[in-house]
Amino acid sequence: MKLPTTAFADRMQDLRTSDIREILKVTQSPEVISFAGGLPASELLPAVEMAELARDLLLTDGPKALQYAPTEGMGVLRQLIADRLRDRFGLNHEADEVLVVSGSQQALDLTGKIFVDEGDVVLCESPTYLGAINALRAYRPRFVEVPTDDDGMVPAELERRLESNERAKLIYVVPDFQNPSGRRWSVERRRALVEIATRFGVPVIEDAPYAELCFEGDALPPVASFDTGGLVVFLGTFSKILSPGLRLGWVAAGREILQRYVLVKQGVDLHTSSLTQLLAARFILERDLDGHVARLRGVYRARRDAMLAALDAHMPPGVSYTRPAGGLFLWVELQSDLDARELLDRCLVENVAFVPGGAFFTDGGHENTLRLNFSAMPEDRIAEGVRRLARVLCDVLRSDDRQARAACVA
Amino acid sequence: MKLPTTAFADRMQDLRTSDIREILKVTQSPEVISFAGGLPASELLPAVEMAELARDLLLTDGPKALQYAPTEGMGVLRQLIADRLRDRFGLNHEADEVLVVSGSQQALDLTGKIFVDEGDVVLCESPTYLGAINALRAYRPRFVEVPTDDDGMVPAELERRLESNERAKLIYVVPDFQNPSGRRWSVERRRALVEIATRFGVPVIEDAPYAELCFEGDALPPVASFDTGGLVVFLGTFSKILSPGLRLGWVAAGREILQRYVLVKQGVDLHTSSLTQLLAARFILERDLDGHVARLRGVYRARRDAMLAALDAHMPPGVSYTRPAGGLFLWVELQSDLDARELLDRCLVENVAFVPGGAFFTDGGHENTLRLNFSAMPEDRIAEGVRRLARVLCDVLRSDDRQARAACVA
Numbered sequence: 001m002k003l004p005t006t007a008f009a010d011r012m013q014d015l016r017t018s019d020i021r022e023i024l025k026v027t028q029s030p031e032v033i034s035f036a037g038g039l040p041a042s043e044l045l046p047a048v049e050m051a052e053l054a055r056d057l058l059l060t061d062g063p064k065a066l067q068y069a070p071t072e073g074m075g076v077l078r079q080l081i082a083d084r085l086r087d088r089f090g091l092n093h094e095a096d097e098v099l100v101v102s103g104s105q106q107a108l109d110l111t112g113k114i115f116v117d118e119g120d121v122v123l124c125e126s127p128t129y130l131g132a133i134n135a136l137r138a139y140r141p142r143f144v145e146v147p148t149d150d151d152g153m154v155p156a157e158l159e160r161r162l163e164s165n166e167r168a169k170l171i172y173v174v175p176d177f178q179n180p181s182g183r184r185w186s187v188e189r190r191r192a193l194v195e196i197a198t199r200f201g202v203p204v205i206e207d208a209p210y211a212e213l214c215f216e217g218d219a220l221p222p223v224a225s226f227d228t229g230g231l232v233v234f235l236g237t238f239s240k241i242l243s244p245g246l247r248l249g250w251v252a253a254g255r256e257i258l259q260r261y262v263l264v265k266q267g268v269d270l271h272t273s274s275l276t277q278l279l280a281a282r283f284i285l286e287r288d289l290d291g292h293v294a295r296l297r298g299v300y301r302a303r304r305d306a307m308l309a310a311l312d313a314h315m316p317p318g319v320s321y322t323r324p325a326g327g328l329f330l331w332v333e334l335q336s337d338l339d340a341r342e343l344l345d346r347c348l349v350e351n352v353a354f355v356p357g358g359a360f361f362t363d364g365g366h367e368n369t370l371r372l373n374f375s376a377m378p379e380d381r382i383a384e385g386v387r388r389l390a391r392v393l394c395d396v397l398r399s400d401d402r403q404a405r406a407a408c409v410a
Numbered sequence: 411m412k413l414p415t416t417a418f419a420d421r422m423q424d425l426r427t428s429d430i431r432e433i434l435k436v437t438q439s440p441e442v443i444s445f446a447g448g449l450p451a452s453e454l455l456p457a458v459e460m461a462e463l464a465r466d467l468l469l470t471d472g473p474k475a476l477q478y479a480p481t482e483g484m485g486v487l488r489q490l491i492a493d494r495l496r497d498r499f500g501l502n503h504e505a506d507e508v509l510v511v512s513g514s515q516q517a518l519d520l521t522g523k524i525f526v527d528e529g530d531v532v533l534c535e536s537p538t539y540l541g542a543i544n545a546l547r548a549y550r551p552r553f554v555e556v557p558t559d560d561d562g563m564v565p566a567e568l569e570r571r572l573e574s575n576e577r578a579k580l581i582y583v584v585p586d587f588q589n590p591s592g593r594r595w596s597v598e599r600r601r602a603l604v605e606i607a608t609r610f611g612v613p614v615i616e617d618a619p620y621a622e623l624c625f626e627g628d629a630l631p632p633v634a635s636f637d638t639g640g641l642v643v644f645l646g647t648f649s650k651i652l653s654p655g656l657r658l659g660w661v662a663a664g665r666e667i668l669q670r671y672v673l674v675k676q677g678v679d680l681h682t683s684s685l686t687q688l689l690a691a692r693f694i695l696e697r698d699l700d701g702h703v704a705r706l707r708g709v710y711r712a713r714r715d716a717m718l719a720a721l722d723a724h725m726p727p728g729v730s731y732t733r734p735a736g737g738l739f740l741w742v743e744l745q746s747d748l749d750a751r752e753l754l755d756r757c758l759v760e761n762v763a764f765v766p767g768g769a770f771f772t773d774g775g776h777e778n779t780l781r782l783n784f785s786a787m788p789e790d791r792i793a794e795g796v797r798r799l800a801r802v803l804c805d806v807l808r809s810d811d812r813q814a815r816a817a818c819v820a
Contacts, residue, residue, distance in 0.1 A: 003641075003666060007579070007613065009527045009549070015673055025480070039478055047472020054464035062457020066653035068449055070435070102512055102657070106679045113548055117419045134677040138523055139419070169417070203417065231413075243476035245684035247512070256413060263425055267544040269516045273683055274655035 014137050018130060020355050023344075027353040033385035035372040036353040038179060038328055042376070044296060045243055046283070053282045054275075061278060069274040071266045073100025073250075077281045081236070081250050084284075088212065089222050091234065093252045099261050102272045104209055104237040104249030107261075108135035110268065111170070111205055111233070114260045116141045120169040123161055125153055127331075127360035127369070129179045129207065132172055141169070143362035150322075152185030155192040162200045170205055171197055175223055177210040177327025180360045180371035184325055187220055194226040203257070204232045209240050212293050214326035215301040230254030238280055240328070241293050246276040300328065306379035307372065310386035316394055321372075328375040331357070333368060334393070340370040343393060352388045424547050428540060430765050433754075437763040443795035445782040446763040448589060448738055452786070454706060455653055456693070463692045464685075471688065479684040481676045483510025483660075487691045491646070491660050494694075498622065499632050501644065503662045509671050512682045514619055514647040514659030517671075518545035520678065521580070521615055521643070524670045526551045530579040533571055535563055537741075537770035537779070539589045539617065542582055551579070553772030560732075562595030565602040572610045581607055581614045585633055586621040587737025590770045590781035594735055597630055604636040613667070614642045619650050622703050624736035625711040640664030648690055650738070651703050656686040710738065716789035717782065720796035726804055731782075738785040741767070743778060744803070750780040753803060762798045 005013070020036065027034040057065055072078065078095040085091040085098075101107045108131065116122065116139035124132070126145035133143065144165060147157040152175060162168050173193065175185035185193075197204045206223045224232040230253070237249035251261050265271070283289060307330065311321055321332045334340060340356035347353065357369025374382060415423070430446065437444040467475055482488065488505040495501040495508075511517045518541065526532065526549035534542070536555035543553065554575060557567040562585060572578050583603065585595035595603075607614045616633045634642040640663070647659035661671050675681070693699060717740065721731055731742045744750060750766035757763065767779025784792060 003611070003613070007525070007611070008670065009523065009525055009530075011527075012524060012670060012674075015677065017673055018676055037478070042473040042477050045473050045476040047468050047476060050472065050476065051465045051468035054468055055461045058457050058461035058464055062461065063452040063455050064655075066455040066457060066460065066655040067452050068447070068649075068654045102679045102683075105677075109678045113419065114422060115417070115419055117421075120419075131677075131680070138674070138677055201413070201417070203413070239478075243685075244478045245474075245476040247679065247681070247683040260418065260422060263427055264422075264548070266428055267425065267515075267541075267548055268519045268678075269512045269657065270541070271657070273512075273657040273686055275653075275689075276683055276685060279685075 011138050011140055014140060015134070018134055020130060023353060023355060026348065032351045032353055033377065033381050033388070034353040035374070035377070035385060036355050037373055037376055039373070039376040040240055040244065040296070041299060044299060046287070046292060049283065049287050050243070050279065053286065054279055057278055057282055065275045065278045067274060069271045069277070071262055071271045072096075073098070073272060074274065074277045074281065077277045080281055080284050081252070085234070085236070085252055088219065090225050091222065091252065097252055097255060097258055099251045099258055099265065100272050100277055101249045101251055101265065102269060103239060103244070103247040104207065104235045105131055105135060106268070107235045107249055107251045108132050108207070109138070110251070110261050110264050112136045112139035113264045115169050115203065119167060121165040121167045123158065123168060123171045124362065125173060125178065127180055127357060127366065128172065128362065129174055130359050132207065133362055136172075145361065145363050150183055152183070152189035153193065155189065155196060158193070159196055162196065162202060168200065168202050170203055172205045172207065173223065174207045176208055176220070177213060177324050177329070179210070179327070180329055180355070180357060181331040182322045182324030182327055182329050184220065190221065190223045191226050193223055194232065197231055198229050202231075205235065206232055207235045209237045210327035211236070212241050213297060213300060213328070215297055215304065216325050224252070230256060233257060241296065242280060242283060242289065246280055248272065248276055248280050300375050303374045303377065303379060303382055304330070306382045307374040307386060310383045314387055314390035316390070316397060319393070328373055330372050330374065332370045332372060334370070335397070336368050338396065339367045341367065343370070343396065346392045346396065347389055350388045350392055352385050352392070354389070421548050421550055424550060425544070428544055430540060433763055433765060436758065442761045442763055443787065443791050443798070444763040445784070445787070445795060446765050447783055447786055449783070449786040450650055450654065450706070451709060454709060456697070456702060459693065459697050460653070460689065463696065464689055467688055467692055475685045475688045477684060479681045479687070481672055481681045482506070483508070483682060484684065484687045484691065487687045490691055490694050491662070495644070495646070495662055498629065500635050501632065501662060507662055507665060507668055509661045509668055509675065510682050510687055511659045511661055511675065512679060513649060513654070513657040514617065514645045515541055515545060516678070517645045517659055517661045518542050518617070519548070520661070520671050520674050522546045522549035523674045525579050525613065529577060531575040531577045533568065533578060533581045534772065535583060535588065537590055537767060537776065538582065538772065539584055540769050542617065543772055546582075555771065555773050560593055562593070562599035563603065565599065565606060568603070569606055572606065572612060578610065578612050581612055582617065583614065583633065584617045586618055586630070587623060587734050587739070589620070589737070590739055590765070590767060591741040592732045592734030592737055592739050594630065600631065600633045601636050603633055604642065607641055608639050615645065616642055617645045619647045620737035621646070622651050623707060623710060623738070625707055625714065626735050634662070640666060643667060651706065652690060652693060652699065656690055658682065658686055658690050710785050713784045713787065713789060713792055714740070716792045717784040717796060720793045724797055724800035726800070726807060729803070738783055740782050740784065742780045742782060744780070745807070746778050748806065749777045751777065753780070753806060756802045756806065757799055760798045760802055762795050762802070764799070
């Protein structure tokens, strides 16, 4: 029996499968040099340490690790997260203002459920994180892109859109080494965001998966650190500093908002895995998470450098890219008449993959952009992959037979 | 800053915290005899076996266990689930018709997202599973209770409600040892349900967490086994046969429906923990899950027997209860003018807890009912708890000073 479209909810018409996850499927084979994923380096995942910790945990605290747990999360982990937020970011949340979630993607879904009615306006950066678009779209908001430069959302542009959108419900931002652009907001812009959001009474969702992965100097104070009115919801994750396979993230917010996250999570999955929560807690208590993160920073910095060096060496004139000071991604803008989706098809023939940038814009367009991941691949593979990408690009430009494109050096 | 109600989505007005989870919070202390939870016996969770398996897994396949994974689930586990569905239940699903979810509670949330627009009708048993009400309520359906007897939903009553509710979108059932009633549907009723649902073209959600926990004879064929049109979605879980702390369940359905579950899950949490998926797969491959389930059946059967013996010995006349042939729960109906919530308050003073039954009815009422769990407590504690419960009940009845209540024997 084929079910008619009317058998399903209206919202299903808006949902599309993520470009990224579909591209990832075709880039599994080892000969592909994939800049498409957002994967941490597999060889740095602390498997041996986790093996001993998991065994000890299950031998000494097994029934707790295998049994049901509170929706809010395991007390020990909530406290460790609160401690880390204070020590790393200067955020002063008690343990009971922290909710453990099943990866920070879940926090985005919960956010939609809590705040968004059909037709409500969600303000976001331009570009913005594709996973957030996908999670929130199920609640049928109208997305409004706020013009964004290298320092973050432009305050005057944000103000103008808040004034003209009565149904503005949320401002969603990724201020540190944003996915996809790699950009980091300046401190002034962070402060301005809180000031404006407070004036309009609109909650801010600060998504900070990459905040600890800064390659030069210290982390900047989060947007949430300027919040005095309990309007900023801070989302974090262990996926980028420890392991994505554990599916562990958190929401930190004032009690008024946090209780709603707890309530909604209860209906959504009861609670996050007791086993993976207690395992992460043991890692923090018995191993050296800070040392581990420092090691990741060093490796990712070298990979970013390799990617930038290769781009500098091989990209033809007219191509620009960001030079991120942290995170996993950089962002490339091609000649305005090029289409990154077509380029991807050609690159896949050469066993190179990336994510076309158009999917990161809620208003469409920007098909001449693309996202490159530099964390998942050693330097020599990065250099080779960028070389191939540049060669394909030059072929396209030459075949277009246009002026100034003879300058291709790939 | 106190946010106005209008800062939140309209659906938040409908959501309430689960009675069960709130009661569980006050029943944590060891002196409480709690019949309130739905917990598997902690002492039977296979912690030592899991300790060795987790260590081996992380040493031999660590990067895979700690890295991102496909939304659909790990291939090895999907295949093992498909095999088990065929061997135990005669269901013929390929591995790619199985989606691994983060506990079957997640499957209920995904179900709401896929099928339910505001005002759509969800048909359910009377009573029905509270967690399903909570998950689906976020999508603002109208619940319609279908009269249900000891053999399941009454077919003529279901037909009548399908005829009179044009917006019927789903039929939700728990045919095996239902939570909360402990009832099991007859084979005839299962077949009739599929026949009626097919005639009306309305999908059936078959929630089967307890199907393997039958104490006498074999499992009955699932509703899904009678489905020829791909209208039945089968939900299962490892929570009751292996460990709830892993947060592992599954959806098995035809490809047309399953692809929508995958699409929606992508936005909701990307994927379920790679570590817990691979750990469950190792348990199935390298240990004896069937033997483990057989052991659970034996222990739970003895506990059910202890509970029934205590109820038979101590309950005053006018109290009735189900005699379930499996699962974790039995269902008590008190004198019609009694309120189980008031009884609970008195019982908590005596350190006995249960869940008042009213929360399991979408239309309200039935405040004279309650749910008792028998899986989480040894026999002597069960006997003592029922004795105390009966004594409190007799006190209430005597204080009411009514006729025929002198017969209390507690």
